[in-house]
Amino acid sequence: MSEAIEVARTYLRPGKKLPTVWCGGCGLGIIMSAMLRAIAAIGVDKNKVAVVSGIGCTGRMPTYVDFNTLHTTHGRGLAFATGVKLARPELTVIAAMGDGDALAIGGNHFIHACRRNIDMTAIVANNQIYGMTGGQYSPTTPHGKRGTTAPYGNIEYAFDTTALAVGAGATFVARSSVYHAREAGLLIEKAIRHKGFSVVEIISNCHTSYGRMNKFASPVAMLEWMRDNSVSIKAAEHMDADALEGKFTRGVMVESDKPEFIQSYDEMAERVATDPAAVANVKKVIQSYDAMADRLKPENG
Amino acid sequence: MTGNDATAEAMRQIAPDVVTCFPITPQTELMHKFAEHVADGDVDTELVLVESEHSAMSAAVGAAAAGARAMTATAANGLALMWEIVYIAASYRLPIVMPVVNRALSGPINIHCDHSDTMGCRDTGWIQLYSENAQEAYDNTLQALRIAEHPDVLLPVMVTFDGFILSHTAEILEGLEDAEVKDWIGTYEAKYSILNTDDPVTIGPLDLQDYYFEHKRQQVEGMRHAPDVIREIGRAYGELCGRSYDLFEAYRLEDAELAVVALGSTCGTTKVVVDELREQGVKAGLLKIRSFRPFPEAEIAEALGNAKAIGVLDRSISFGAPGGPVHKEIKAALYGTGHEIGIVNYIYGLGGRDMSMNDIKTAFAGLEKVAREGTPDDNIRFLGLRGEGGV
Numbered sequence: 098m099s100e101a102i103e104v105a106r107t108y109l110r111p112g113k114k115l116p117t118v119w120c121g122g123c124g125l126g127i128i129m130s131a132m133l134r135a136i137a138a139i140g141v142d143k144n145k146v147a148v149v150s151g152i153g154c155t156g157r158m159p160t161y162v163d164f165n166t167l168h169t170t171h172g173r174g175l176a177f178a179t180g181v182k183l184a185r186p187e188l189t190v191i192a193a194m195g196d197g198d199a200l201a202i203g204g205n206h207f208i209h210a211c212r213r214n215i216d217m218t219a220i221v222a223n224n225q226i227y228g229m230t231g232g233q234y235s236p237t238t239p240h241g242k243r244g245t246t247a248p249y250g251n252i253e254y255a256f257d258t259t260a261l262a263v264g265a266g267a268t269f270v271a272r273s274s275v276y277h278a279r280e281a282g283l284l285i286e287k288a289i290r291h292k293g294f295s296v297v298e299i300i301s302n303c304h305t306s307y308g309r310m311n312k313f314a315s316p317v318a319m320l321e322w323m324r325d326n327s328v329s330i331k332a333a334e335h336m337d338a339d340a341l342e343g344k345f346t347r348g349v350m351v352e353s354d355k356p357e358f359i360q361s362y363d364e365m366a367e368r369v370a371t372d373p374a375a376v377a378n379v380k381k382v383i384q385s386y387d388a389m390a391d392r393l394k395p396e397n398g
Numbered sequence: 399m400t401g402n403d404a405t406a407e408a409m410r411q412i413a414p415d416v417v418t419c420f421p422i423t424p425q426t427e428l429m430h431k432f433a434e435h436v437a438d439g440d441v442d443t444e445l446v447l448v449e450s451e452h453s454a455m456s457a458a459v460g461a462a463a464a465g466a467r468a469m470t471a472t473a474a475n476g477l478a479l480m481w482e483i484v485y486i487a488a489s490y491r492l493p494i495v496m497p498v499v500n501r502a503l504s505g506p507i508n509i510h511c512d513h514s515d516t517m518g519c520r521d522t523g524w525i526q527l528y529s530e531n532a533q534e535a536y537d538n539t540l541q542a543l544r545i546a547e548h549p550d551v552l553l554p555v556m557v558t559f560d561g562f563i564l565s566h567t568a569e570i571l572e573g574l575e576d577a578e579v580k581d582w583i584g585t586y587e588a589k590y591s592i593l594n595t596d597d598p599v600t601i602g603p604l605d606l607q608d609y610y611f612e613h614k615r616q617q618v619e620g621m622r623h624a625p626d627v628i629r630e631i632g633r634a635y636g637e638l639c640g641r642s643y644d645l646f647e648a649y650r651l652e653d654a655e656l657a658v659v660a661l662g663s664t665c666g667t668t669k670v671v672v673d674e675l676r677e678q679g680v681k682a683g684l685l686k687i688r689s690f691r692p693f694p695e696a697e698i699a700e701a702l703g704n705a706k707a708i709g710v711l712d713r714s715i716s717f718g719a720p721g722g723p724v725h726k727e728i729k730a731a732l733y734g735t736g737h738e739i740g741i742v743n744y745i746y747g748l749g750g751r752d753m754s755m756n757d758i759k760t761a762f763a764g765l766e767k768v769a770r771e772g773t774p775d776d777n778i779r780f781l782g783l784r785g786e787g788g789v
Contacts (some may be wrong), residue, residue, distance in 0.1 A: 230426045
């Protein structure tokens with residue numbers, strides 16, 4: 098049995114939810130399989146993995162994968178995932194989001210999750226459009242490109258997802274594309290292994306909405322665009338701004354070591370519990386509450 | 399036209415100063431259509447594409463506070479995300495008009511029709527007009543603007559229509575001419591505007607134990623004036639195009655012994671069932687609620703006065719309450735009128751489950767027994783549900 102079939106048999110939910118809702122040729126299948134290969138390579142028990150999503154095409158991903166999964170509301174995947182991780186720190190928590198989900202309606206959660214450095218992995222499937230609702234321009238639709246709400250070209254400017262994540266303080270940030278499927282899987286694996294908040298942006302294709310409106314004749318044309326218009330970070334170091342114009346870089350943008358949120362939380366709890374002054378303070382507060390409760394008893398007037 | 403197209407057409411004709419939008423199924427096509435009108439230069443509206451519904455309602459409030467005619471549209475979770483600002487729009491007395499395409503609120507996630515979204519915000523201070531078909535969605539939108547902006551009312555209005563059932567199915571629409579609409583809505587001069595530098599005002603500052611209560615009482619006053627205004631505008635609309643509107647519609651109700659109360663698209667199906675039953679000699683009738691907020695309790699109690707049994711159809715649940723939202727209002731309306739009428743609540747169609755003619759016949763059949771024996775113990779029933787409690 099090939100590795101791919103083995104991964105599919107182990108981690109996909111057989112039965113009525115498959116085949117997926119995604120259009121034929123959609124990059125989301127490649128991203129899902131990259132995520133599954135990464136989890137297989139790490140070898141974590143699938144009952145110790147939680148995959149959380151919001152709304153949109155990417156939001157459907159937890160439906161198909163056989164982990165602990167939570168399909169939540171638009172933009173809030175990371176907020177729910179944070180709750181999961183705080184309650185069950187031993188779980189490997191992955192939030193799968195689209196660009197609209199992660200960066201528009203959920204943009205605030207995204208930057209604060211980066212800042213907090215909680216040990217989770219955010220996979221941002223960036224197809225530069227709102228796919229499920231019919232091709233409205235999103236925060237990553239490039240300037241000048243078309244959407245159903247920008248029939249004459251987008252006059253706004255796109256977020257650079259990885260730059261945003263770096264700026265907001267994520268401690269592992271990487272980017273790949275669905276054309277570079279193997280690289281995408283390896284980067285997701287690194288991200289999951291990283292202790293801290295990790296972001297992996299995977300450039301994907303929505304030929305149905307984005308491609309149709311932006312002169313990509315087929316899914317293959319979009320994949321070829323990714324092949325021809327991306328450069329590895331190493332190669333980019335030797336290229337000037339003109340040569341990099343219109344291209345995106347692939348690889349690990351940031352990999353840094355900073356105390357992780359849950360670890361810091363536990364350390365704080367330990368510190369407070371063993372600090373006589375802090376313990377005395379807490380006791381004082383509890384005593385004052387007890388005294389108040391006493392005063393409020395009916396028999397005490 | 400579909401319900402979405404018809405509503406977008408009404409919006410094009412209204413040509414609001416500002417429209418804010420964010421996509422959500424099944425409203426998305428409405429805003430697509432309107433965005434096309436804007437892009438094609440058919441309407442001179444500032445269309446603001448925001449990053450969430452919370453922002454959509456916030457931007458509409460900002461625009462309306464600056465004296466603009468502002469509209470937005472949404473559905474289900476979008477409305478839920480707006481919640482905070484939905485209250486604020488009403489309490490600032492901003493005449494925003496918002497079509498809401500009814501869809502079930504998560505979870506589990508569902509994109510099909512029920513009324514849990516708008517019923518959930520029945521206490522937000524918005525006027526709510528429910529539509530039976532795309533024509534009514536169009537007509538209600540045009541009237542909503544006049545109702546909202548009426549100086550005795552000054553409250554925002556939700557125009558609701560059933561997701562997919564109405565939003566995505568096509569019917570023949572009788573529209574007004576652009577010039578007629580322009581004349582119908584007139585121009586709008588906000589009484590207070592934050593952009594009026596000669597008479598600067600502050601909207602929404604801190605209002606604590608001192609005056610908050612009085613301001614809430616003023617909202618009640620606006621809502622108290624609304625029924626007369628809705629009726630007056632419904633009559634005037636009839637003079638304009640031949641389709642007049644009231645707070646509710648009594649369909650073959652006058653001598654009806656078995657009455658069903660409903661709102662939304664199910665009313666159309668119910669009318670066909672009523673006609674069939676009438677042919678068989680059953681005295682059946684329908685009371686279709688158009689204005690759920692304000693709720694015209696005295697008039698409804700009077701219209702139902704001759705019934706021997708009432709079946710109230712609710713397309714949403716009020717968990718832990720004695721029945722669905724419509725059911726509770728009907729019972730409250732009848733309290734103290736001296737009529738001891740048997741009432742049964744039929745919860746139906748949650749998450750888009752089809753409401754067939756047979757289901758409605760089942761409801762009427764149940765009412766025959768209620769007419770004989772009065773309100774039964776099992777007076778909250780689930781129409782079309784599998785398993786326990788289902789009928």
